[in-house]
Amino acid sequence: MKKVLAEILTIGDEILYGQITDTNSQWMSTELDQIGVRVIRKTTVGDTEDEILSAFAEAEVRADIVLITGGLGPTNDDLTMPMLAKYFDSEIIMNESVYRHVKEFFESRGRQFTEMNERQALVPEIAEVIHNELGTAPATWYERNGKVFVSMPGVPHEMKNIMSTLVLPKIQQYFSTPFIYHRLIKTVGIGESFLADKLKDWEKNLPPHISLAYLPSIGQVKLRLTANGEDEATLNRQVQEQIDLMLPIADKYVYGYDKTSLEEAIGQLLLAKNKTIASAESCTGGFIQHKITSIPGSSKYFQGGLVPYHNDLKINVLRVKEETILAHGAVSEECVHEMANRVRELFNADIGIASSGIAGPDGGTPEKPVGTIYIAYADGEQTVTKKLLLTKNRKLNIELTSLAVLNLVRKSLQT
Amino acid sequence: MKKVLAEILTIGDEILYGQITDTNSQWMSTELDQIGVRVIRKTTVGDTEDEILSAFAEAEVRADIVLITGGLGPTNDDLTMPMLAKYFDSEIIMNESVYRHVKEFFESRGRQFTEMNERQALVPEIAEVIHNELGTAPATWYERNGKVFVSMPGVPHEMKNIMSTLVLPKIQQYFSTPFIYHRLIKTVGIGESFLADKLKDWEKNLPPHISLAYLPSIGQVKLRLTANGEDEATLNRQVQEQIDLMLPIADKYVYGYDKTSLEEAIGQLLLAKNKTIASAESCTGGFIQHKITSIPGSSKYFQGGLVPYHNDLKINVLRVKEETILAHGAVSEECVHEMANRVRELFNADIGIASSGIAGPDGGTPEKPVGTIYIAYADGEQTVTKKLLLTKNRKLNIELTSLAVLNLVRKSLQT
Numbered sequence: 001m002k003k004v005l006a007e008i009l010t011i012g013d014e015i016l017y018g019q020i021t022d023t024n025s026q027w028m029s030t031e032l033d034q035i036g037v038r039v040i041r042k043t044t045v046g047d048t049e050d051e052i053l054s055a056f057a058e059a060e061v062r063a064d065i066v067l068i069t070g071g072l073g074p075t076n077d078d079l080t081m082p083m084l085a086k087y088f089d090s091e092i093i094m095n096e097s098v099y100r101h102v103k104e105f106f107e108s109r110g111r112q113f114t115e116m117n118e119r120q121a122l123v124p125e126i127a128e129v130i131h132n133e134l135g136t137a138p139a140t141w142y143e144r145n146g147k148v149f150v151s152m153p154g155v156p157h158e159m160k161n162i163m164s165t166l167v168l169p170k171i172q173q174y175f176s177t178p179f180i181y182h183r184l185i186k187t188v189g190i191g192e193s194f195l196a197d198k199l200k201d202w203e204k205n206l207p208p209h210i211s212l213a214y215l216p217s218i219g220q221v222k223l224r225l226t227a228n229g230e231d232e233a234t235l236n237r238q239v240q241e242q243i244d245l246m247l248p249i250a251d252k253y254v255y256g257y258d259k260t261s262l263e264e265a266i267g268q269l270l271l272a273k274n275k276t277i278a279s280a281e282s283c284t285g286g287f288i289q290h291k292i293t294s295i296p297g298s299s300k301y302f303q304g305g306l307v308p309y310h311n312d313l314k315i316n317v318l319r320v321k322e323e324t325i326l327a328h329g330a331v332s333e334e335c336v337h338e339m340a341n342r343v344r345e346l347f348n349a350d351i352g353i354a355s356s357g358i359a360g361p362d363g364g365t366p367e368k369p370v371g372t373i374y375i376a377y378a379d380g381e382q383t384v385t386k387k388l389l390l391t392k393n394r395k396l397n398i399e400l401t402s403l404a405v406l407n408l409v410r411k412s413l414q415t
Numbered sequence: 416m417k418k419v420l421a422e423i424l425t426i427g428d429e430i431l432y433g434q435i436t437d438t439n440s441q442w443m444s445t446e447l448d449q450i451g452v453r454v455i456r457k458t459t460v461g462d463t464e465d466e467i468l469s470a471f472a473e474a475e476v477r478a479d480i481v482l483i484t485g486g487l488g489p490t491n492d493d494l495t496m497p498m499l500a501k502y503f504d505s506e507i508i509m510n511e512s513v514y515r516h517v518k519e520f521f522e523s524r525g526r527q528f529t530e531m532n533e534r535q536a537l538v539p540e541i542a543e544v545i546h547n548e549l550g551t552a553p554a555t556w557y558e559r560n561g562k563v564f565v566s567m568p569g570v571p572h573e574m575k576n577i578m579s580t581l582v583l584p585k586i587q588q589y590f591s592t593p594f595i596y597h598r599l600i601k602t603v604g605i606g607e608s609f610l611a612d613k614l615k616d617w618e619k620n621l622p623p624h625i626s627l628a629y630l631p632s633i634g635q636v637k638l639r640l641t642a643n644g645e646d647e648a649t650l651n652r653q654v655q656e657q658i659d660l661m662l663p664i665a666d667k668y669v670y671g672y673d674k675t676s677l678e679e680a681i682g683q684l685l686l687a688k689n690k691t692i693a694s695a696e697s698c699t700g701g702f703i704q705h706k707i708t709s710i711p712g713s714s715k716y717f718q719g720g721l722v723p724y725h726n727d728l729k730i731n732v733l734r735v736k737e738e739t740i741l742a743h744g745a746v747s748e749e750c751v752h753e754m755a756n757r758v759r760e761l762f763n764a765d766i767g768i769a770s771s772g773i774a775g776p777d778g779g780t781p782e783k784p785v786g787t788i789y790i791a792y793a794d795g796e797q798t799v800t801k802k803l804l805l806t807k808n809r810k811l812n813i814e815l816t817s818l819a820v821l822n823l824v825r826k827s828l829q830t
Contacts (some may be wrong), residue, residue, distance in 0.1 A: 014630045016454045018444030019599070019639065029433030039431045040466065044457035047628075051455065058473070074608050075629050109804055116608040134808060155633070157811060215434060279722075285708025286701030289722050293700025296776050296809055298724075304732075305722040307694075307704050313719045313762055317732075347728055361711050394711055 004037045004175045007063035009055055010044040011071035011080050012154060024069050024159055035168055036177040037065065047071060052083040056149070064147055065171060070154035072137035074119040080151055081123060081140075088142055088149075090126035094118075095138070098129060102136045127151075130166050134158045139167065148174060178228070181235035184215075185223040185243065187253040188262055188407050192216045195223075195250065202246050210242060218396065219403040220262070255410055262406050263291040269413040270301040270351075275379075277409070278347035279305035280318055280339040282330065282356040283373055288402045303349040308339075318342050331356050333374050333385045340376035340383060351412075352378045353405050357388070359397045373401050377408040384408055419452045419590045422478035424470055425459040426486035426495055427569060439484050439574055450583055451592040452480065462486060467498045471564070479562055480586060485569035487552035489534045495566055496538060496555075503557055503564075505541035509533075510553070513544060517551045542566075545581050549573045554582065563589060593643060596650035599630075600638040600658065602668040603677055604822050607631045610638075610665065617661050625657060633811065634818040635677070670825055677821050678706045684828040685716040685766075690794075692824070693762035694720035695733055695754040697745065698772040698788055703817045718764040723754075733757050746771050748789050748800045755791035755798060766827075767793045768820050772803070774812045788816050792823040799823055 008028055014020045022044065029039050040063060045051040052071070059066040071080030085092045099121035106113040120136045123129055127140035130150075135158040142149040150167055152159045171177070187195060192214050196203075203212050209229060215222040225242060227235040247254065256265040270277060279289050289305040292298055308314040311330050315322050320338045328334040336354040344352030357373025364370035371390040376383060388404055390397045423443055429435045437459065444454050455478060460466040467486070474481040486495030500507045514536035521528040535551045538544055545554035545565075550573040557564040565582055567574045586592070602610060607629050611618075618627050624644060630637040640657060642650040662669065671680040685692060694704050704720040707713055723729040726745050730737050735753045743749040751769045759767030772788025779785035786805040791798060803819055805812045 013628055014639070015441075016444060016457065017448050017597075018441045018446075018454075019597075019630065019637075020632070021438075021441055023436075026430075026433045026436055029431060033432050039433075040461065041470075042431065042457075042459035046455065048455075055456075073629065073631065075611050077628050111606070112609070114608060114612055116612055134806065134811070155631070157633070157808070213434065281701075284705075285713075285717075286696075286704030286720055286722070289701030290699075290705050290813075293722070293724065294810060294813065298700075299778075302700075302724050304724040304728045305701055306732075307701070307708070307720040307722075309708065309714055309717050309719040310762075317719075317721075317761060346732065347725075363714075395709060398705075398709065 004065065004171075004177055005040045005063045006032055006037045006065045006067060007059040008039060008042045009059055009066055009068045010042070010154070011047065011052060011068065012044075013046040013077075015044050015070070016046045024154065024156055027156075027160060028067060028069075028163065031163060031168060032067075034180070034182055035172055036180040037171065037175075047077050047079055049079060049083060052079055053087060056083070056087045060147060060149075064175065066147075066149045067167075068149065068151040069159055072151070072153050074116050084127070084140065084142065084149070084151055085124035088124060088126050088144065090124040092122050093125045095121050095123045095129055097131075098123065098138045101131070101138075105136055130162060130170075132158055132162055134161050141167075141170065143174075179230060179232060179235070181227040181229070181232060181239060183225045183239050183243070184258050185225070185246070185254055186220065186256045186260060186262075187223065187250065188220050188255055188403060188410075190221065190250075190253045192221050195221055195253065198249055199223075199246065202242075202249060206242060207238070210239060219400050252411075255407075255414075261295075262403065262410065264295050266406055266409050266413070267292070267295045267298055267301060269410065273413060275350040275413070276301050276303050276348075277351040277353065278303040278343045278349035280343035280352065280354045281305065281307050282309060282314070282339075282354075283359045284355045284398050284401050284405070285309065285359075287398050288353065288355065288405055291402055291406065303347045306343055306346075314339070318346065329368070331358055331368055331372060331374060333387065336374040336376035337378075337383055337385050340378035344378050344380070350379060351409065352376075353409060354378075355401050355405055357397070357401065359394045359401075360392050361394055371397060373397065375401060375405045375408065377405070377412055379412065382412075384412065419480065419586075419592050420455045420478045421447055421452045421480045421482060422474040423454060423457045424474055424481055424483045425457070425569075426462065426467060426483065427459075428461045428492075430459050430485070431461045439569065439571055442571075442575060443482060443484075443578065446578060446583060447482075448595060448597065450587055451595045452586065452590070453595075462492045462494055464494060464498060467494055468502060471498070471502045475562060475564075479590065481562075481564045482582075483564065483566040484574055487566065487568050489531045499542070499555065499557065499564070499566060500539035503539055503541050503559065505539040507537050508540045510536050510538045510544055512546075513538065513553045516546070516553075520551050545577060545585075547573055547577055549576050556582075556585065558589075594645060594647055594650065596642045596644070596647060596654060598640045598654050598658070599673050600640070600661070600669055601635065601671045601675060601677075602638065602665065603635050603670055603818060603825070605636065605665075605668045607636050610636055610668065613664055614638075614661065617657075617664060621657060622653070625654060634815050667826070670822075670829075676710075677818065677825065679710050681821055681824050681828070682707070682710045682713055682716060684825065688828060690765040690828070691716050691718050691763075692766040692768065693718040693758045693764035695758035695767065695769040696720065696722050697724060697729070697754075697770055698774045699770045699813050699816050699820070700724065700774075702813050703768065703770070703820055706817055706821065718762045721758055721761075729754065733761065744783070746773055746783055746787060746789060748802065751789040751791035752793075752798055752800050755793035759793050759795070765794060766824065767791075768824060770816050770820055772812070772816065774809045774816075775807050776809055786812055788812065790816060790820045790823065792820070792827055794827065797827075799827065
């Protein structure tokens, strides 16, 4: 079967000059890989006519499909649309449906629709327009001699939405892509090398058409099983058989599959067990609540939360005993024990969680250096506390602590 | 003055397939920019002989200097060194000083020095070897017809160390580099096209050696001024003159410069005015508190926050009047007005902020569709409220609302 080759082309001086991080192209690579399209090159060029045109020409020689992001704003430094028109030798016209969408987009937000905004509706006549429901710059699709160019906005959430819902299905339809079946197994609470060591015998016995990759991210490891074949149902069954062999070895770390996030998995557990939760956060500063409430429908199980950053509030609002803080400090097992229990009572929830620690970069002492953090879980029957010794990096400490707290909830609910 | 042009070439299947994030090339761009080298392209190719060789040849045509990372490991899939030898038509030889370094590197760590490790000392005879004190794979430097190739390891801390201490000074010495001066002006509360419209006359009158770019991200627009010249002090002064001309037109949107974030700017304002703040968040679920507390030292001005997600908590913990919620609903101007004032009192802060709305994707009504959000700011003298009409996307609504609330704080403190 013919392998479909793709090139990812990113346009923008801000990426060339290192002023913004390109997170799009990694995400696009992963998505293309999922549908069996092989990325052979990634290219970034600046907002320069010649550079853009030569990048188009070079990519068309190498790849079957050229995916372009960026350079679609309404200002004069955005050149992608006029360069596509020039490259495909097409007039630029005002697209009626884009015009209506952009006008409606501004007016429904009570914002003025100016001449500058109108420019977003100018597209090459030859292009097929792909609707951008989350923004104003449309995506466009071009076909020539069996090859495809797709231009998408560079704003990450707009690009991801367009690519997932419209562009990837269109690519699968246009090219006959081989069948590749992926399954992600998501784990938390164990490092990559320890997990790999536990699973080495299982990995050795995987059938040859199923391969394994470890994809580590902050505090988590994803296992990706990839199977090649003709028939989806067979591959699905064969991959599930391997997962069933793996679970007895590592199920205490597995919280979900594929796109499920840890906060989503916890939401599903809380709903299934009909439990509610409340959070009292000191060093995590609201990040755990943010994670929980980022899930649609979380109001069904999340009662609320408190960030008593100043110690007075731990005592006056949360009702932690003053003696506890005087005797042990706010960064102590005793304090988070009370915080989790008090927020549970105060917020009338089944489960209370808490964090208190020294996130850094300053504020450490010899006994409690930066990175010393206590966390707690309380459900009326039991209170679980844990001491973490993390890093000197504030953002990383906030993220790792939040994961550890959510993992305490998961472990209590999963058993 | 001749402009030095650079191309960054990243080699590795793991980047093409999206399995690791390429953080190197952004860092390299920023560093090259600082010494006046203009990056004209970034390219990523896989571990494939033909792809690597053609990337070398294409880059040599376009750029004066080609900076290569990756593909230097001792395993068979690492091809950068043999391909460089082939490209420069040179023999591969064992480099004595690299050999001694690698042997010492392993032995001093009590690790076995194997035949596999020995391969790290094999370099093209034509190459000038650049010492890698933090790792085993050396960097190498090649000159031909006034152009330079540099190969460096892909491990970020090794590459950064080699580039900062050895490669950048060598580039400055080899080429006579011009001076490039950048300034970022950061704005919030206005869209790209509206800002561009306000600034069009100012932009038209910029001197020819100073150029402007608009860099939009969610809810924010950065303006980048780039100036070319010989002398840093002159450019600094000339760019500042242009900023001084721009501020009377747009200063109500400007919150900071260069790397300053909005939450950092607000922290500085609060510290300067010796004010404290507390947050009562419904639809933003703790995200505003997370933003504020992500800044080191925020405990000096952030008292704490409350997320009274369940309406009972708005009444019982935050002490919003039950009548207010019965008469107007929790998503109302009246409710956020009370929330901001109550959290200010309850948390003993100078400033109280609040949010309440329908983040979505469900929960909308004909009168209050998804995306209807109220926000408030209270400081004892005044209470400011605002109604936002946002999107159907939950995460985007949370982010845009948080920005809008922080912007209310900024506007009140900046005046």
